[in-house]
Amino acid sequence: MTAPIDFYFDFSSPYAYIAIQQIEALAAKHGRSVNWQPILIGVIFKNLGSMPLVEYPLKGAYSRHDFARSARFVGIPFNMPTAFPINTVNAARAALWIKTHLPQHLSEFVRAVSRAYFVDNQPINDIAVIHGIAAALGLDADAVCEGLSEPVIKDGLRANTEAAQARGVFGAPFIFVDNEPFWGNDRLAQIDRWLGHGSF
Amino acid sequence: MTAPIDFYFDFSSPYAYIAIQQIEALAAKHGRSVNWQPILIGVIFKNLGSMPLVEYPLKGAYSRHDFARSARFVGIPFNMPTAFPINTVNAARAALWIKTHLPQHLSEFVRAVSRAYFVDNQPINDIAVIHGIAAALGLDADAVCEGLSEPVIKDGLRANTEAAQARGVFGAPFIFVDNEPFWGNDRLAQIDRWLGHGSF
Numbered sequence: 019m020t021a022p023i024d025f026y027f028d029f030s031s032p033y034a035y036i037a038i039q040q041i042e043a044l045a046a047k048h049g050r051s052v053n054w055q056p057i058l059i060g061v062i063f064k065n066l067g068s069m070p071l072v073e074y075p076l077k078g079a080y081s082r083h084d085f086a087r088s089a090r091f092v093g094i095p096f097n098m099p100t101a102f103p104i105n106t107v108n109a110a111r112a113a114l115w116i117k118t119h120l121p122q123h124l125s126e127f128v129r130a131v132s133r134a135y136f137v138d139n140q141p142i143n144d145i146a147v148i149h150g151i152a153a154a155l156g157l158d159a160d161a162v163c164e165g166l167s168e169p170v171i172k173d174g175l176r177a178n179t180e181a182a183q184a185r186g187v188f189g190a191p192f193i194f195v196d197n198e199p200f201w202g203n204d205r206l207a208q209i210d211r212w213l214g215h216g217s218f
Numbered sequence: 219m220t221a222p223i224d225f226y227f228d229f230s231s232p233y234a235y236i237a238i239q240q241i242e243a244l245a246a247k248h249g250r251s252v253n254w255q256p257i258l259i260g261v262i263f264k265n266l267g268s269m270p271l272v273e274y275p276l277k278g279a280y281s282r283h284d285f286a287r288s289a290r291f292v293g294i295p296f297n298m299p300t301a302f303p304i305n306t307v308n309a310a311r312a313a314l315w316i317k318t319h320l321p322q323h324l325s326e327f328v329r330a331v332s333r334a335y336f337v338d339n340q341p342i343n344d345i346a347v348i349h350g351i352a353a354a355l356g357l358d359a360d361a362v363c364e365g366l367s368e369p370v371i372k373d374g375l376r377a378n379t380e381a382a383q384a385r386g387v388f389g390a391p392f393i394f395v396d397n398e399p400f401w402g403n404d405r406l407a408q409i410d411r412w413l414g415h416g417s418f
Contacts, residue, residue: 075266076388188276204404
């Protein structure tokens, strides 16, 4: 089977950032592409009665330590943003608009936004920052920033988040290989084997 | 440094079971031994306001699937026990008694109890089952089963659990390499590198 890998993510997730930098190469190794699925994980957390990792006692402090260590482990630059976690609704809507109108530029946009937050400490939910990232990629930045507030995009992000939860997504990154669910950056090695063998 | 690796576990944790079957070989590869630290993770969950993984919506169903897949991934037999999770206070006390009085047999006892639960579906908190496991290992099973109710053992397990939480333990398995904390079976690859390099 050669269906794309479904990659559900929220730009505010450090583990999603780490996986975003690796998932395309992993997919390509097995002749697959990546279907980027921007969602708002905070909405799902609220629906499920959970909360951001860093807000849990003990686990929060550990997680902050583990984010940086997990990035170093795979050789990816990482700087904990000053403001964390943040609302990423505008960035997610921009990604969805680009997915709809400029799909060939979606991967580079997703990578650039996540790096802007987790490497360069940029407030990626600010329209001006989104504009700058789109412009730096040579995209029509005005069109991106106008498009992200279109009702069809707002509704689309809401629907995508609801569909993700209906499919079993409770955290980010959440990856489906065909219908096999994998939660977390730390399942990439399992995904690699699954893609190679069809199952294991 | 050649200090033992501190391995905190609860016999009711599937991820701890998977790690238990691998941690000694991993430690030995780097000239280390394992300091088994039985705890009652349910007590820590209660203190922190969390609960067993399988009780969370969506995450619970995913986790049951992931337990078995993660065991297959590393070639370890796994059968989900009929009763899960269970209270493991007697098994943990037995491990602590053996740690105190028959330390040279602790590793094989820990491995045998965890396999009895996650391979053979045995009710490992039953004194008769603990007796049988100890006897099969050639230990004085009567002494183990009498010893596990000694006040010093009961107090010791309580103190070990409190000390674990004070050290930052919020889940199982939880492993310290010197003072570096690692949570979960899925950090064994990071532990391997950490042991080899002193850090990374």
